[in-house]
Amino acid sequence: MEDHPLTILAIETSCDDTAAAVVRGGEVLSNVVSSQDVHNLYGGIVPELASREHVRGIGPIVRAALHDASCAMDHIDAIAVTYGPGLAGSLLVGVHMAKGLAVRFQRPIVPIHHIEAHLYSGYLEHPSLPYPSVCLVVSGGHTSIFRIDSPTSYRILGSTRDDAAGEAFDKIAKLVGLGYPGGPHVDRLARAGNPERFQFPRGLRDTSDDDFSFSGLKTSVRREVDRLRATGATLPLEDICASAQRAIVDILVQKTMRAADREGVRAVVIAGGVSANSELRARMQEEADTRSIAFVAPRMDYCVDNAAMIGFVAALRVTRGECTTELYPPSFTISPRALRADVTA
Ligand code: KG4
Ligand code: ZN
Numbered sequence: 376m377e378d379h380p381l382t383i384l385a386i387e388t389s390c391d392d393t394a395a396a397v398v399r400g401g402e403v404l405s406n407v408v409s410s411q412d413v414h415n416l417y418g419g420i421v422p423e424l425a426s427r428e429h430v431r432g433i434g435p436i437v438r439a440a441l442h443d444a445s446c447a448m449d450h451i452d453a454i455a456v457t458y459g460p461g462l463a464g465s466l467l468v469g470v471h472m473a474k475g476l477a478v479r480f481q482r483p484i485v486p487i488h489h490i491e492a493h494l495y496s497g498y499l500e501h502p503s504l505p506y507p508s509v510c511l512v513v514s515g516g517h518t519s520i521f522r523i524d525s526p527t528s529y530r531i532l533g534s535t536r537d538d539a540a541g542e543a544f545d546k547i548a549k550l551v552g553l554g555y556p557g558g559p560h561v562d563r564l565a566r567a568g569n570p571e572r573f574q575f576p577r578g579l580r581d582t583s584d585d586d587f588s589f590s591g592l593k594t595s596v597r598r599e600v601d602r603l604r605a606t607g608a609t610l611p612l613e614d615i616c617a618s619a620q621r622a623i624v625d626i627l628v629q630k631t632m633r634a635a636d637r638e639g640v641r642a643v644v645i646a647g648g649v650s651a652n653s654e655l656r657a658r659m660q661e662e663a664d665t666r667s668i669a670f671v672a673p674r675m676d677y678c679v680d681n682a683a684m685i686g687f688v689a690a691l692r693v694t695r696g697e698c699t700t701e702l703y704p705p706s707f708t709i710s711p712r713a714l715r716a717d718v719t720a
Pocket of ligand 1: 541
């Protein structure tokens with residue numbers, strides 16, 4: 376690979392955000408995301424609609440990313456794209472766009488694992504953050520704890536056995552009649568509520584592993600809501616939200632910090648949409664402070680699904696020579712369910 380920092384066009388379409396970015400070395404030159412509002416009507420992501428929206432959006436989004444970075448395709452050295460995990464029909468749109476550009480402009484293509492990109496989003500914003508670290512990836516699709524040892528070495532410590540934490544926020548919000556996505560609504564209402572009023576379960580609190588479970592919480596909230604509705608009383612929305620949020624945050628903080636202690640890490644990172652949660656951020660910061668370790672919750676546009684993190688991880692891998700870019704014809708395929716990167720080229 377060349378000596379000058381590579382300029383990478385990155386594409387991300389794993390779920391319901393159509394995203395493209397241009398990254399040069401560690402620097403983000405542009406980062407464009409279009410979120411698909413069409414799903415709000417249905418209270419959840421409709422895969423078929425997601426891929427259709429990606430088809431509509433991907434061309435203009437790639438053009439916008441190049442424009443914002445003041446780049447033409449001539450300036451692009453390589454193309455990075457998310458190959459998994461995610462929705463098959465969504466992943467295919469980004470991967471086909473990337474392959475089309477690679478063939479047309481004869482550029483190498485770097486397939487990137489979506490969760491790996493989330494893991495390093497803290498390092499994208501804070502390149503001097505120390506290793507090793509523990510990262511909690513917490514979104515509508517994922518709740519997993521990873522140990523990160525270097526720019527290209529990490530391993531999974533634990534994961535949810537059922538729902539993701541974001542899914543729990545969304546389902547609880549739906550139960551009490553709030554909009555989608557539910558996390559921001561619950562976060563807002565919880566600020567005025569009593570988190571001690573309802574004792575909702577903390578799944579797998581007493582197990583020694585780093586796994587999570589949120590299905591019991593959802594059932595418990597549903598029972599409480601049914602009981603309250605049967606009395607004819609108005610739902611105490613703020614208290615329900617505050618108590619449910621407390622249950623989710625308690626277990627996320629407890630298990631992440633226990634893993635951090637056991638692994639002896641120097642930093643804790645949270646990433647994914649749920650890391651926008653105000654209580655989660657505040658509690659993680661407090662716990663990290665008492666341990667005198669660094670804590671990073673990346674800025675929101677790097678926390679949610681975005682292409683800058685895809686380009687950043689591609690640059691890390693390529694410049695360290697730990698990833699051979701695929702030259703035309705690009706032969707890799709999508710991997711909708713892989714929890715950990717099993718493809719390095
Ligand atoms: O990473 P993301 O944008 O998309 C994926 O799931 O891949 O995460 C979306 C999730 C949704 O479940 C949403 O309810 C949740 O993040 N979320 C929040 C907050 N903001 C977004 N959950 C709790 N508190 C928030 N402030
Ligand atoms: Zn994601």
